[in-house]
Amino acid sequence: MKYLFHASPKSGIKKFKPQRKSFRNAKEGAVIFAASSKAIASTFLVKWDDDWVEMGLWGKSPYLVVSDAKRFLKNDKGGSIYTLPKERFFMNAKEGLGAHEWISKQEALPVKEERYFSGIEAMLKSKVKIYFIDKKTFKKIQNASDHGFSVLKKLKPLEVSK
Numbered sequence: 001m002k003y004l005f006h007a008s009p010k011s012g013i014k015k016f017k018p019q020r021k022s023f024r025n026a027k028e029g030a031v032i033f034a035a036s037s038k039a040i041a042s043t044f045l046v047k048w049d050d051d052w053v054e055m056g057l058w059g060k061s062p063y064l065v066v067s068d069a070k071r072f073l074k075n076d077k078g079g080s081i082y083t084l085p086k087e088r089f090f091m092n093a094k095e096g097l098g099a100h101e102w103i104s105k106q107e108a109l110p111v112k113e114e115r116y117f118s119g120i121e122a123m124l125k126s127k128v129k130i131y132f133i134d135k136k137t138f139k140k141i142q143n144a145s146d147h148g149f150s151v152l153k154k155l156k157p158l159e160v161s162k
Helices: 037-043 069-075 117-127 135-143
Strands: 003-008 034-036 055-059 061-066 079-087 101-104 112-116 127-131
Touching: 003 037, 034 037, 037 061, 037 117, 055 079, 061 069, 101 117, 101 127
Parallel strands: 061 127
Antiparallel strands: 003 034, 003 079, 034 101, 055 061, 079 112
16 A cells, blocks of 8 residues: 545645644644545545544444434535555554554645545445434444444445436
8 A cells, every 4th residue: 555545625735734633542642644545534524523423444344323414414515535645654553443544743745636526425436334323323333332233234324326
């Protein structure tokens, strides 16, 4: 793997600088996040937080469980997925998504930008499973000992319209 991917609701970014807007571990400080695949990166095109969206991997396939569809759809304004050179990034297998989530403490210049009018469209194109569910089902998934897989197996994700 020569490249990593970073998604943003903002298009036209020419240089990424480490920031501390979101973090998975307060000790990491300012970083740039990148993912090992476009599919994983695409889940970050829409702004969300852990209070109402659960993101995870089923094998190597990412999924999103959304308990507030109206809010999610309102936040979907599209954006861009940027391709970044891997050499400035490192991974800590014990944090976040493990081998699928990388960070850098140095500036990074994108080598490619792909714009999307809809984050959901980009996710579905990348085969991300998106589940719009109610708050009760969301709590079941959050509290399940198997990370919610037993609940997810019974649900039907969104599908790409033909």
